[in-house]
Amino acid sequence: MKFLEKLTSKKGQVSMEIGILVAAAVAVAAIAAYFYASNVKNSAANTEGTTNSTISAFNTTATSAADQMASLM
Secondary structure (H helix, E strand, C coil): CHHHHHHECCCCCECHHHHHHHHHHHHHHHHHHHHHHHHHHHHHHHHHHHHHHHHHHHHHHHHHHHHHHHHHC
């Protein structure tokens, strides 16, 4: 219990150590949120490129199949 008494002062105020710990936790959370947001942005750009190339490949295949069907008739 002496550990808890050391963290808080006799007047019930939060000690400086707890304040520094909370500030460090907030800083780490802000940095992690920044990197998370930047990775999501990059992921969206990569997904868009992949989607466009897949649609183009499907269009080419569908057009080829339609041309072959037209030649059978």
